[in-house]
Amino acid sequence: MGTPTPHAHAVVHLDAVAHNTALFAAATDAAVLAVVKADGFGHGAVRVAGAALAAGATWLGVTTCAEALQLRAGGITAPILSWLHGPLEDFSAALLAGVDLSVSAREQLRAVAACAARLGVTAEVHLKADTGLHRNGARPEEWPELVRLARDLAAVGLVRVRGIWSHLVSTAGDTTRAQVRLFDEAVEVARGAGLRPPLRHLANSAATLGAPRTHYELVRPGIGIYGVEPDPRHDFGLRAAMTLRAQVILTKRVPAGSGVSYEHDYVTDRETTLALVPLGYADGLPRAAARHAEVSIAGRRHPVAGRIAMDQFVVDVGDATPRTGDEVVVFGPGAEGEPTVADWARWAGTLPHEILTGIGPRVPRRHVATLTEELSLA
Template identity: 50%
Template sequence: MTAMTIAATDFVAGPRLNIDLHAVAANTRVFVARAQGEVMAVVKADGFGHGAIDVARTALANGATRLGVTSLSEATALRAGGLRAPVLSWLNAVDADWASAVRHDVEVAVPSLAHLDAIVNAATGARVHLHLDTGMARDGASPSEWGQLCRAARRAERHGRLRVVGVMGHLGCADVPVDGCNRQARQLFMWGVRSARSAGLRPQHRHLAATAATLTDSDAHHTMSRIGAGLVGIDPSRTVDLEPALSLTAPLVSVRTVPAGARVGYGHAWTTPAPTRLGLLPVGYADGLPRIASGQAEVQVGGQRRPLVGRISMDMVVVDLGDVVVAIGDDAVVLGPGHAGEPTVREWAGWADTLEHEIVTGLGARVRRTTSGAATHRHVRQAL
């Protein structure tokens, strides 16, 4: 059996996720300058893993005028957090608590006749956005149902049951601006708006573009753009340099010297080719590091990139330190903006063959979170 030396300390802090609100503020101003209409700050999934309340406040302080989420529970959490800006919730079951939307002054999307009937019966005075499926076969009313939905909504409006304040759709290929499906979706959306007007509706808000289309497709801009991933530094179109807003660090909790031939982790997926030093970090797939990135991912420790070796475990990863001079308690940068050479969210997404969105929203709740920066800048920069 190979002898190993293990150092230890009495206490080492755990992994820490820091959210840079200055980055959120700067990104918001980029979109305010680009959008032809209002900017809706989409803070679903806890602000893309960055903290919904903090991201919302920062975006509103830097030029966004409205908020968007998926569920009513997310919307009411914003209200409980003291936010009073207009909020739209667009993904709810037919039997959702529609009355709570009226109580909390939350606008809701209507993707079907069944949803419309439920809202009419439960929530007098609701403000709604009719949602058209513009080619994704996912959420929203199908074009074949759209005319009937518009006419039924107009009847409900005439009877004082609700008010149609918006029409919305979604682009399925906006991250590839030249894809023909974007043109088809834009045309279908304009048809949907005309149909709504023909039914007697006069929606104030019309929104189709999200982050990518706001940056690359001015024809998709209407009265409002919905910006979610872009607020936290993710550009699916990869056309603009936004500022990543989070950094994940984890301390070395042990360091050991091993000989050549030492087998590391579950399944012995990696064997040391030469004598080296291994460091243990208390962060794993339960904290959001994708296991599929095993054998590819790196961290920055002692100012140098070093590979993670063996399989990513639920609670820990092993880093091959080589000859990097470090001590127990020193932080490794698991991911960050990349300004100092550390791995980025985009790199982690590449190692895991996934989207940056999945990486940031998957970071676990047990990671200690801190914020830096302020959410009080109110001078919107009009030109970049």
């Protein structure tokens, strides 16, 4: 873990998390599982989970057992699904904490069942079918044997199959229709083997808002919980949940023709003022964004000048007169003209997910419930 910098912080707007969760809940008759993996997409998993549960989510989703146990340690008692494990894992702590486990292969299922037998408990499992993403999940030719094994282990009380699920490649066109068909076929195979799980789940953020056919009994919004529109063709009214702020720590006036930062990729074309900002790629700002990136100072956008370094970057503010200590908004909701996380993702040629989850541990998080609370901390 890095030592927090005193010159930057990320404000996490829990009211935005609540708003977004409520929007997803209103879009479906299914239950809502809020995905809080990767420390809540960099926002703080325990605090985000609490806000999402208060606003209508009834489940939480994480990648690993360790992430699930962090939520339990934070006092979260809601159902949690953890979905990425190997067959050599020790599932004891997760099973004792009442964490549901996803299973994609017979060896995984046997390992979970063996652990349940040692503990004298019944493992709650969700069987995952590969419907075309070709990552995790059992292929159609493997699926019948997996569900038969699950049936046999359920018969002796070692597992309870609580769900069947899969993950979408996209939410448009023939690919999604094919995945829905394969998913429905997988469910029918499981039912033919005697399994009757109460939950089927397939929908991500975009599908929850735009593809009702995929909702079944549970939906799993992820990036949308944090206010990133999952389909750039539509504005569903989501609110950004993170604002990244820093301070100007130095300014200097330089003449025309001054090269800035490593290799002098950026050369000033006039006399101008440069402002130094103490954030860099070690804090999650992508170097690839530098040629196009902007930040907001005193309500005006200014370009990043030259390469983003490990711990700092430079802003060309022209004839503006920022002072040491003035606030720099790296990204935020965009309501006051500041860049958004989607802007930074576009400048870097990546996804907002990568920007948010990349904001490093040196950047402290301030969780606020309302704008009034944020202003009181400023």
